[in-house]
Amino acid sequence: MDCLDVRRQLQAAADCDALVWEHLQTCSDCARAFGFDAGFGQALAAALAVPVPVDLAAQLIAAQRRAAAAAPLRRRRAPRWLALAAAAALALALGIVQWRDAHSLPAQATAHVTAEHEAAALQARQPLPEARIEAAFDAHGLHLLAAPPSGIAYLANCSVGGSDGLHMVMDSSAGPVSVLSLRGRKVDACVDFHRDGLVGRIVPLADGALVMLAREDRDFDGIEAAWRNALEGPRTAARGTL
Template identity: 30%
Template sequence: MNCLDFRRRLLADPFCDDEELLAHEETCPDCAPFARETRAQEIALRNLLQEVTPPEGLAERIQLAARYEHRVESKRRWWYAAAASMLLTIGVSLFSVWHTIDERSDLSLAQSVLNHIDDESNHLREAQPVSNGRLKFVFDRFDAELAGDLGQVNFAAECPMRHRTGVHLVMPGKMGPITVFFMPGEDTDGVLPIVSDRFQGEITPTAWGSIAVVGESGERLDGMGEALADAVRWPANAGELASALFERRLSLGPRVAQQQDR
């Protein structure tokens, strides 16, 4: 599949789960950000549609107009059929869209981590440590408890990862900033490598999901994932809480969700 075909198909259905389409997205550095931006715009549009409230009595007025036009000019019936069909389609779409948006994504967990770092690369420049109160606030959203010292943390927030949310940290390293993702409910069969032209790291399985630790190429990360995982106690239902928080972020819309993270 070439880039032109990929973009045409993506614009027709931003959440298409076709294997060929997803394979091109994973391997093409130009189309991957285009796909993320297209899906973000689609979610924003659907957020606006969800907020639309039809005027009171709209359905009755449409039915009355349809009956009148039927008597006057039968050739115009199809206009009202089209309007009714569109209203029905919007209603069904709004009811089901939030349960299908991210489930259609088959991107690998490692690629999703790299995409998230790329999307929020501005946080890599954070240089001032966050307060202990900020750390507690972020982990409290998952009913998680700090059981040890994480070290210096320059950024901490709840962030979406595929179809759940997790905790996104940025910490200082010797070669540059180190990104950490606590991902409750994201189970893996073993340690997964993360490699790109700039970054290196790994995803380590835990009892509650997995943790990703990613640094600049050449950064020594041995044992860091295990140490950070041991420093936080998670509830038994951590994965369910992460899924519920993700659904709530979708219902609020991206701007409101980001404001609540601050």
């Protein structure tokens, strides 16, 4: 067995055959090499022979928990797509709110009475004959059950938000009041509102809605009571007298 075979066996296996040991007795070079390798292996084994605590795993887990508790909380950034989706949802919600507001009865009624082609209506001052008012309501499909309120100086057919009605202007102590009688426009309850510098009130009345608009609402109660009396009869007039 030559030196190369001996050194291969010494590197490959811990247990060597008798021929290797015989070679080591006669070859000082291989003996020195074997002695160095054996010493290095023994030193490495001694260095790695560190006793492992029985509860090492529990200690490591506890250390990790302490480190996590002591570390400052980091704010997580939302994914870009999530931020974009939130922005789109907000824009959609705002768009829906704006659309509903623009198509609400307060918006539609205010837009009608403030339109340029209706500007002359507020300038009318001469009261109309009662017979003309009654005829206009009959043509509109509403029969007056009592005399209409006094002081109606303007009367014309109109369409507000797809609902046909009558546009009137009445005199009051606070100035002209625009009154819209909209047949078939259902509302659930009385609503007061402010829009575009005007005050308004919507009243469910006579199978439809009555809308009042003016600079001040000082006489709204009396006007409402007078129209309830005319359209629904004296027993339903409730909130004041004109």
